[in-house]
Amino acid sequence: MIYDVIIIGSGPAGLTAAIYAKRAELNLIIIEKAGLSGGQIINTYEVDNYPGLPGIGGFDLSIKFREHADKLGATFVSGEVNGFSLEGDIKVVTMDEGIQYKARSVVIATGGAPRHLNTEGEEKLSGMGVSYCATCDGAFFRNKTVAVVGGGDVAIEDAIFLARLCKKVYVIHRRDEFRASKSITSRLLALENVTILWDSVIEFIQGDEVVKSIDIKNIKTDKKENREVEGVFIAVGYEPNSDVYQKVVETDEAGYIRAGENCETNIPGVFAAGDVRTKELRQIVTAAADGANAITAVEKYLNQIF
């Protein structure tokens, strides 16, 4: 059996690709690692920015996406991709157990994950005050005190954004200057409700059910202090799940698969959709749009080649 398309990954990008592919009557399988669809949203407490479904639980949203794909008859396969051959007209994907799937095209929608601090309390309170996305979760912290960890563009943009809605924002950075561009840095420094804690790291995120405070250490002076916060926004980078593909598919320095809005990679018939590709904004709705764009590109490709 040679499929029209193999979709790797079952987050919003992969599931939307499956929805569009089934509606286009393409033969497809969708490979998912976890045996659970939804990608990062599975672990999201509440999603308030997927248009049309305000305030939905992340897990509930993942079920709605999956049910949509199921309703259209998409075939799911569980397991890890172990190897592949993507460069010929017929692409081959090999699973951990050795099973091989063949298709005329492949959509890589393997997503990514924010880098963690690996600080005590971080994992336990993830989604309960600890967040990796200010755009997604900021609005839940209106008039509260929060901390932002990081010193790059995203951290500073997050801090400026949060300063508009929160009572107080601490920016905790392990160095004594930001990597972020000067223009937004000076904008941050002008904000009255922002305090910057230079040369500092979080040692412990305190709280039983929700975040209550953070233990901070100055790594130059070794001085420790505790600050009451209700939210901790961690913005220390993001890791695309592209490791196994990097030898074959072109990526940028950070490992994102190079692909524009039409999701085309450097390899004909191979497309990258969602958080794994080079793009400005990684959100559920932009990942879903990628799934639609990728299948449209797949159809154009199949029309031209086969």
Place this chain on the structure above:
Amino acid sequence: MIYDVIIIGSGPAGLTAAIYAKRAELNLIIIEKAGLSGGQIINTYEVDNYPGLPGIGGFDLSIKFREHADKLGATFVSGEVNGFSLEGDIKVVTMDEGIQYKARSVVIATGGAPRHLNTEGEEKLSGMGVSYCATCDGAFFRNKTVAVVGGGDVAIEDAIFLARLCKKVYVIHRRDEFRASKSITSRLLALENVTILWDSVIEFIQGDEVVKSIDIKNIKTDKKENREVEGVFIAVGYEPNSDVYQKVVETDEAGYIRAGENCETNIPGVFAAGDVRTKELRQIVTAAADGANAITAVEKYLNQIF
């Protein structure tokens, strides 16, 4: 009052922009022409490709989008934009009645509309067999007989797509050759369940509640015939609602506002989102993604300039 952003248009792009802008605590108004939100989806009978909400009525989906924006407190203004000044740091939008709104940025999300044939029966049966989007509606015509009208790339791609799922596809084209590229044209010509009616136009789309048949005329021989079809896909072009902006904002030959995935136009602080901008795929989910991308670009712009 100077707003952070004025959003013009309340389809999926404009409403998603409003959702993202409100969550970012930007001051905004959203201007809508019709006094009714939703854009083109208001008149769509059923939407089956907006991920997470399979098989929803277009009008119901438009209400869900609008309620999401309302829940977050977006302010709506009804009326037609009559003039504007977009090039300075403070943008001014003037309404028909002379009221002026000022803002630091503007998102143009005015959408577009498919060109109509203006054939008898077309308007009455729109959404009841007459469709302007094969990607959106094709799956409703599985194993049925349909007609596609047009001769450009989109028409031929639509016909190939429909041939996969429909019993029979007529392609009706007023000339004796297609404008579409050779590669996809030859692919179409090879399909067994496709019949091309050259030099032909539809004179009448018959049916009381749903499409039953079409009266076709050969414009060279004047010969008339009737064919039974359940669907008529009209793919004779699309018109962006960009007329009033074309003097100021750069557009392509077809009138689409030139803007990439980040929605930036040639004018700083002016963004184009949804069907009105240059893009590959015009779908609800890609319009919604544009709304999110546009507001992210607005925030970056406001951070840099103000």
